[in-house]
Amino acid sequence: MSPVQAEVLPMLPALAEPYDPKDTTNVRDLLVRAKTGTGKTLGFLVPAIEARVKSIQQYLDGPHDTGSPATALRRFTRRTVGTLVISPTRELATQIANEALRLVHHHTEFEVRLFTGGTSKRLQMRDWMKGRKDIVVSTPGRLRDLLESEPDVRSAIAETSVLVLDEADTLLEMGFREDIEEIKRFLPPTPQRQTLLFSATVSREIQQIARSTLAPNHKYINCVSDDSSPVHAHVSQFHTILPSASAQLPHIMRLIAHDQLSNPGNSKVIVFFPTTKMTQLFSTMIDVLAPTALPAGKSTRIFEIHSKRTQDKRTQVSNMFRAAKGPTVLITSDVSARGVDYPGVGIPSGREHYIHRVGRTGRAGTAGRGDLVLLPWEIGFVTWQLTDLTAQVKQLAEQADEDPKGARPVVPVVEDIERTIGALLPRLDEAAISETFLSLIGYYIAKSPELRVQKSVILQGCQDWTTGACGLAAPPYVSAGLLQKLGMTDGRTKHFGKARELMPQRDRPLDAPPRDKEPQWASEEQPEEDVDVSEYKTSRYQMRGNGYSNSPRRGGGRSEWGRGSRREGY
Known part of the structure; x- marks a missing residue:
């Protein structure tokens, strides 16, 4: 049992008791400070399921407008929401919904609803109309859209028993405060509505949200000890200021090669890029280079995720990456990704986003490593945004100067990276x-x-x-x-x-x-x-092939690389 679970779960069954206006002593609202990757999802899903069971029983025990308990149960579970979980990203929302499905396995009648962008609103509403609403997981944008456009969503959300704000600091960082405030207008007021707020940090903004969202007698639970460093502080972190742009792709390939040599047969790397276009371009280049420029060669599996893929495709690729065995590389924009070990290319959208990136490695006590690869004019991010971080930040370039070969022998394919890249660029x-x-x-x-x-x-x-x-x-x-x-x-x-x-x-x-x-x-x-x-426009001599053609630039035949892509799920 993780620290957050050890703090929250013993508060059951009192924590899951339905609202009683006569009982002013029972503490039902929580502000929980817990690091990412510490099992906090179970910390709020278990009380949520227990609360739904109790609220259903309370309704059936009370007076209702039908003589059939089965009919009363069906009407109650379809017109009310048990727990509403708001999550900052589609991927995290999907992960929470899947975890909820596993937990309600023995409650065969329970149903979980998922609202995220990138999927058909019509299909989501079809399932919403015909099914139960025991646990609803949603991203802020899609939920607000549905609340403003769908009366059936508004009426059910107005009967929500429990609200969970997961990764509240990330919700604020991503600019969802206005959406959260708007969503709250459709919810029952506090203390009728129980609220559980989970955050890795408790900043001034989080405290403001807590004051306006939680009951005055809420309980604060701190699962981060004073002498405990954040998850990202346990991760070996490096940054490299490249001498020029021409060193960017070779350096990325060397980092991937380094991980494959350090973890033979078990390398798992995520490479973040700042924009979708850059993700697509570098995914193509790395996929083409991998068979001849990486130690694992053709056995390296390349995955690609960015915002231009449908949510179903992103989820599929994400699951494939997690389940993949052997050397794997995920090329992604900041839209997603859970990882074990990754380099990041280009500055993140901010200091907190950098911490969020690095926090996705070294989870649950595992080791990890983060590399930040910057061009000369990007050095200000390290100088001005990471000055107060206690994490180790080193420069790989200095290590390379001191020991170019490193502790491990460099295989010939790694030494030949520049030549291979030189053949690709045209x-x-x-x-x-x-x-x-x-x-x-x-x-x-x-x-x-x-x-x-x-x-x-x-x-x-x-x-x-x-x-x-x-x-x-x-x-x-x-x-x-x-x-x-x-x-x-x-x-x-x-x-x-x-x-x-x-x-x-x-x-x-x-x-x-x-x-x-x-x-x-x-x-x-x-x-x-x-x-x-x-x-993207195409030349008469080059069929557009995801940024790459088998023919040199400005000439050659019409053979297209792309349909034969090695990238998984492409």
Whole structure:
């Protein structure tokens, strides 16, 4: 039994008693501080199930408008919600729902409902209308949407017995406070509604949420001892400031190779990227390079998750990655991922997001490692965002200078990484690189205050990335219109890059909106953008193949790589 379970579960059965306005002494609301990965899901699901059982029994024991207990039970369980669990992400919500299904296995009549984006609202409502609502797990955005548009959801949520806010600090970090406040308007008031709030940290904002959400006599349970460091503090953490963009892909491949050599046959790596476009591009490159540039070779399985995949596909790939045996690599945006060991490429969306990334390794006492790979102009993230972290932060570059070969022999395939990458770069689709470039400047320009770097430096760095990391002969042209949208026209700024025809079909500036479409230049406050990979333009000589063609750039045959992709679930 974990510390959080040891604190919460002994409070049963009193914790699961139905609301009694005459009893003002029983404490039903909890604020629980518990680290991620400490079994807190059981800490709130077990009381939730017990509370539902008791509320059903209380209803059946009381007066009701039908003489048949079976009919009364069916009506009660379909028009009321037992427990509503609000989770910050689709993946975590799905994980909680699956855990709930396992726990209610012996309550054969119990049903669990899951509301998340990325899946059919019509199908979700069909199941909602015809089934019980014992446990409902949802992300804030989808739930708010349903509450505002579906009367049947509003009426049932208005009869909720227990509200659980899981990972409340992450909910606030991701900007869901307004959604939570709006959702609360549809719920029964406190103390009629029981509320359990779980958070890894108890910041001032969390305290404000607790005061407005929990009953005045709520109990605070701290499962993080004063001398206990957070999960991420137990994880070996490294950061590397690359000398140039050209070192980015080789360094990533070496990190994956290092893990495969350190954990032969059992390597499991997650690589985070800041945008969907970058995730797609690097997933293609790593998948192509893996058979010849990694020690495990063709036995390396590559998985890919990002926001442009449907929720069903993301869940499928996530489950495949968790269950996979042997050397595996998950390429993902910050939208998801649970891991054992991963490098992160590019800055996370903030300090807390970095901790969240690293906290996904070293869970439940297991060992882990995190690598943050940055370009020179990204160093401000380490300098200004990670200054107060107690975790170990080292520079891999210094270790490499001291001992280039390391403690283990370097297999020939690792030494040959640069040559293999050099052969790949000419085959990359220019349009894919250009679209990724646009996604990066949209993401990083919004982060310039956090990095404490000028926008012009970021733009130049992203352009250098297209030539150094991706092998373009010249960086993409950036028009005056785009510079203005980026807030970079002060009378002194010149165009960045030379006007040139990126692809034979492309005779307009890179940032020109698609014909018959409105321009989409909103800055990317979130780490993913909305343009689908299918919108990439193609050359008459290159069929669009997820950023890669078997033919060199600007010529060759029409053979397409992509349909033969090794990536799992692609």
